[in-house]
Amino acid sequence: MRLEAKPRPSMAMLVLYPVGAVAVTLVVTSLLVLAAGASPLPVFVLVAKGAAGSQFALLETLTRATPLIFTGLAVAVAFRAKLWNIGAEAQLYIGGVVTVVLGTGALPLPAPILIPVIMIAVMVAGGLMLLGPAILKTRFGVDEVVTTLLLNFIVLLFVSMLLEGVLKDPMGLGWPQSQMVAADARLPRIIQGRRFHYGFVIALVAAFAIWFIMKKTTLGYEMRAVGHNPQAARFAGIPVNGVLMKTALISGGLAALAGFSEVAGLKGNLTLDLSPGFGYTGIVVAMLAMLNPLGVVAAAIFVAGIFVGADAMSRAAGVPSYIADVMVATSLLTMVTAIMLSRYRIRWR
Amino acid sequence: MSTAPSDSAQPVLRLSGITKRFGALVANDAIDLTLERGEVVALLGENGAGKTTLMNILFGHYVADEGSVTAFGQPIAPGDPRAALDAGIGMVHQHFTLADNMTVLENIALGTQSAWSWRFDRRGARARIAELARDFGLAVDPDKPVSALAVGERQRVEILKALYREARILILDEPTAVLTPGETEALFRTLKLLVAKGLSIIFISHKLNEVMAVSDRVVVLRGGKVAGERVTDETTRQELAALMVGREIVLPQAEPRAPGPVLLELTGVSTNGEGTQLDDVSLELRAGVITGLAGVSGNGQGAIADLLSGMIAPSGGTMVVAGERITEWSPRDALARGIARIPEDRHAVGSIADMSVMENVISERYRDPQFSRRGLVDWHAARAFAEKLVRDYEVKCPSPDARIRLLSGGNMQKLILGRALDPQPVVILANQPTRGLDIGAVSYVHERLIEARDRGAAVLLISEDLDEVLRLSDRVHVISKGRLTPAFARGERSLAQLGELMAGHGMENAA
Numbered sequence: 038m039r040l041e042a043k044p045r046p047s048m049a050m051l052v053l054y055p056v057g058a059v060a061v062t063l064v065v066t067s068l069l070v071l072a073a074g075a076s077p078l079p080v081f082v083l084v085a086k087g088a089a090g091s092q093f094a095l096l097e098t099l100t101r102a103t104p105l106i107f108t109g110l111a112v113a114v115a116f117r118a119k120l121w122n123i124g125a126e127a128q129l130y131i132g133g134v135v136t137v138v139l140g141t142g143a144l145p146l147p148a149p150i151l152i153p154v155i156m157i158a159v160m161v162a163g164g165l166m167l168l169g170p171a172i173l174k175t176r177f178g179v180d181e182v183v184t185t186l187l188l189n190f191i192v193l194l195f196v197s198m199l200l201e202g203v204l205k206d207p208m209g210l211g212w213p214q215s216q217m218v219a220a221d222a223r224l225p226r227i228i229q230g231r232r233f234h235y236g237f238v239i240a241l242v243a244a245f246a247i248w249f250i251m252k253k254t255t256l257g258y259e260m261r262a263v264g265h266n267p268q269a270a271r272f273a274g275i276p277v278n279g280v281l282m283k284t285a286l287i288s289g290g291l292a293a294l295a296g297f298s299e300v301a302g303l304k305g306n307l308t309l310d311l312s313p314g315f316g317y318t319g320i321v322v323a324m325l326a327m328l329n330p331l332g333v334v335a336a337a338i339f340v341a342g343i344f345v346g347a348d349a350m351s352r353a354a355g356v357p358s359y360i361a362d363v364m365v366a367t368s369l370l371t372m373v374t375a376i377m378l379s380r381y382r383i384r385w386r
Numbered sequence: 387m388s389t390a391p392s393d394s395a396q397p398v399l400r401l402s403g404i405t406k407r408f409g410a411l412v413a414n415d416a417i418d419l420t421l422e423r424g425e426v427v428a429l430l431g432e433n434g435a436g437k438t439t440l441m442n443i444l445f446g447h448y449v450a451d452e453g454s455v456t457a458f459g460q461p462i463a464p465g466d467p468r469a470a471l472d473a474g475i476g477m478v479h480q481h482f483t484l485a486d487n488m489t490v491l492e493n494i495a496l497g498t499q500s501a502w503s504w505r506f507d508r509r510g511a512r513a514r515i516a517e518l519a520r521d522f523g524l525a526v527d528p529d530k531p532v533s534a535l536a537v538g539e540r541q542r543v544e545i546l547k548a549l550y551r552e553a554r555i556l557i558l559d560e561p562t563a564v565l566t567p568g569e570t571e572a573l574f575r576t577l578k579l580l581v582a583k584g585l586s587i588i589f590i591s592h593k594l595n596e597v598m599a600v601s602d603r604v605v606v607l608r609g610g611k612v613a614g615e616r617v618t619d620e621t622t623r624q625e626l627a628a629l630m631v632g633r634e635i636v637l638p639q640a641e642p643r644a645p646g647p648v649l650l651e652l653t654g655v656s657t658n659g660e661g662t663q664l665d666d667v668s669l670e671l672r673a674g675v676i677t678g679l680a681g682v683s684g685n686g687q688g689a690i691a692d693l694l695s696g697m698i699a700p701s702g703g704t705m706v707v708a709g710e711r712i713t714e715w716s717p718r719d720a721l722a723r724g725i726a727r728i729p730e731d732r733h734a735v736g737s738i739a740d741m742s743v744m745e746n747v748i749s750e751r752y753r754d755p756q757f758s759r760r761g762l763v764d765w766h767a768a769r770a771f772a773e774k775l776v777r778d779y780e781v782k783c784p785s786p787d788a789r790i791r792l793l794s795g796g797n798m799q800k801l802i803l804g805r806a807l808d809p810q811p812v813v814i815l816a817n818q819p820t821r822g823l824d825i826g827a828v829s830y831v832h833e834r835l836i837e838a839r840d841r842g843a844a845v846l847l848i849s850e851d852l853d854e855v856l857r858l859s860d861r862v863h864v865i866s867k868g869r870l871t872p873a874f875a876r877g878e879r880s881l882a883q884l885g886e887l888m889a890g891h892g893m894e895n896a897a
Contacts, residue, residue, distance in 0.1 A: 253762055253765075254761050254763065255752055255753060255761050256761065262738055262741065262745075265740045265741055266738040266739065266740075268734060269734065269749070270738070271717065272695065272697065272727070272729060272735045273749035273750045274749075274750055275749070276718075
């Protein structure tokens with residue numbers, strides 16, 4: 038068996054392969070639904086309804102998509118320059134810590150000033166979290182996959198220490214949680230009575246900003262060149278290491294904004310379950326979007342929809358909501374396969 | 387044809403009607419080729435003529451769409467790499483396939499016995515290798531690690547390896563590309579011994595003089611078809627060149643000009659790094675002069691190219707560019723001082739394969755006001771520039787948005803040439819500027835380099851093709867083991883003398 042490059046994917050292929058990928062995903066998960074003792078079609082309808090069947094469901098999906106847009110963008114930017122940032126989870130938690138430290142009364146500023154100040158501090162902190170691994174990579178050749186991945190565990194333990202110590206809410210009845218951030222540091226709700234908040238708008242702005250940077254600026258050009266061929270980039274006079282540092286700052290900053298948005302927009306305080314793996318799911322989102330910043334928005338909504346929909350379905354149909362993890366994972370595999378098939382054809386001798 | 391030996395034995399190898407298509411491209415179009423016992427057939431053709439595809443079909447890497455292969459009267463199963471080996475066909479690749487960390491003996495015997503047998507008959511293997519080496523003039527020390535061998539010796543190991551596997555047909559792919567003139571002669575003597583013992587050889591090349599020297603018969607491929615077949619004794623270089631290209635090509639000859647001021651000067655320069663490094667090298671590049679650097683690959687050409695490109699800085703000695711002593715040195719500094727670079731490897735270093743033509747042509751200048759303002763790339767200007775280069779440098783390219791990997795080698799090189807020469811550089815580093823190009827593109831690149839020289843640029847031409855160096859250069863240095871000979875004027879040293887110097891003999895008293 039071998040792969041042969043196809044000349045150029047046609048329009049039909051570009052539509053057909055993703056549709057095929059979704060179809061395969063549905064077939065595979067159908068088998069699991071059957072195994073769980075339910076019939077697939079009603080289950081899928083319940084998932085779809087739970088994700089987008091009402092205003093409430095849709096807003097819940099968008100709320101869940103918000104941190105995924107940030108982490109998806111963080112991963113997309115870094116992967117574009119072939120900086121393998123697996124540490125969005127850690128950067129997210131650092132973003133949450135900074136939000137809590139600055140948002141619980143340390144800075145007596147009005148909201149229009151306080152929120153931007155916190156956001157900048159959050160981005161700097163997240164960026165620095167990734168700068169360390171980037172320096173180790175460029176200076177000493179330390180594999181950033183290992184360092185960023187392991188930092189996730191270190192940071193989670195560090196946050197745990199803070200929540201049991203200096204950041205512990207004295208009124209929290211002994212739970213490992215921080216104080217609530219002040220009202221001036223909160224992101225307002227977009228629709229009263231719903232959890233949907235302005236973090237989503239900031240995420241959309243971030244996606245457009247990243248799209249603009251990648252497409253129009255010299256920095257975006259440098260990042261793509263370094264990602265495609267660092268040797269040729271260096272030969273052409275592109276400062277490869279400097280570009281990787283800037284990429285690290287942007288990527289880490291974006292991931293940290295996910296933590297800010299979750300604390301300031303949704304939860305109000307920092308706990309150890311701030312993120313159910315948004316940092317890792319961001320990798321899936323970025324890959325589904327083929328690293329396109331605007332695609333990240335769509336992919337994040339898609340993935341969030343599956344999770345939210347599966348939760349609703351699980352309550353109604355009694356099929357475990359773990360099916361959502363399987364659906365997301367399967368859709369990633371089929372999507373990646375579809376992308377490959379649209380570029381190569383397989384020859385069986 | 388008329389060349390078959392008088393005995394009526396059937397050909398040892400017969401390829402008939404081989405056709406292979408890749409999409410719309412017909413790489414091999416109904417190719418017939420026969421090889422008789424004890425014969426050297428040269429397979430001559432430009433890059434892209436279909437030589438490699440044909441050999442890949444013979445060795446089962448590709449399956450032909452039509453046609454068949456028979457060796458010694460037996461058909462060879464298509465698509466099975468073992469079938470050709472089992473039929474007694476051995477190949478010596480252009481890039482050697484030896485394991486560096488193992489000895490000659492281990493390399494030769496490697497893979498000839500079952501992976502499940504734990505006993506290795508070292509003594510038997512050694513005896514056979516010694517016998518083969520004696521019979522065919524292929525002297526090598528079987529216990530030396532391959533990493534300690536010179537290039538010519540490695541090639542002998544490759545040939546021994548094929549013979550050890552009882553190959554009766556040897557295929558040599560561009561065997562002289564890495565050899566000095568002396569080593570090339572030794573190879574040719576070995577080939578004569580081999581055919582005298584009844585082996586048959588296919589010699590793949592695009593160098594006419596070698597084809598004339600070594601073959602009995604020449605098959606010329608052009609555009610995937612057999613363009614002609616000639617008995618070597620009954621043809622001429624001119625006729626073969628015309629068959630190969632399909633038209634007459636005259637390579638430009640550089641007329642000498644009065645040298646101008648020194649634009650780049652190295653004095654006692656040494657470098658640190660991987661591979662062969664420079665050792666006390668002094669070099670002057672003058673305006674209006676093409677300085678050639680002849681040498682066998684791996685003798686420090688990479689280091690001197692990296693130095694001029696800005697990829698490395700000197701570790702000792704001084705470098706002066708346009709009268710100014712260099713202290714800070716990077717690719718960007720080199721570009722800022724008007725050094726144009728044509729890198730040796732246009733695929734891995736000279737271009738970014740998955741980016742567009744438009745993105746590639748601005749890679750050295752995207753920060754110029756011409757192409758960006760306040761951090762924003764002016765893609766209209768980039769597109770216009772790409773279109774201009776495509777026009778001025780006769781590049782065949784579907785559009786400025788096409789990924790550069792879709793371009794042929796010659797067109798990619800023209801684009802890199804255009805990118806380098808468009809800003810009117812004062813110094814031009816041309817490292818293997820025509821490697822792998824067809825003769826039409828070679829002549830184009832040469833013309834442009836001569837044109838740049840005539841405009842007053844100082845050119846450093848690094849090439850392993852001695853013909854190219856001698857034809858273009860006003861002055862020639864020989865590089866060997868990281869050291870340079872003094873410059874020779876055009877015609878001051880004979881080919882044989884240069885060959886000796888390239889092999890590292892007499893560097894001390896070369897002056």
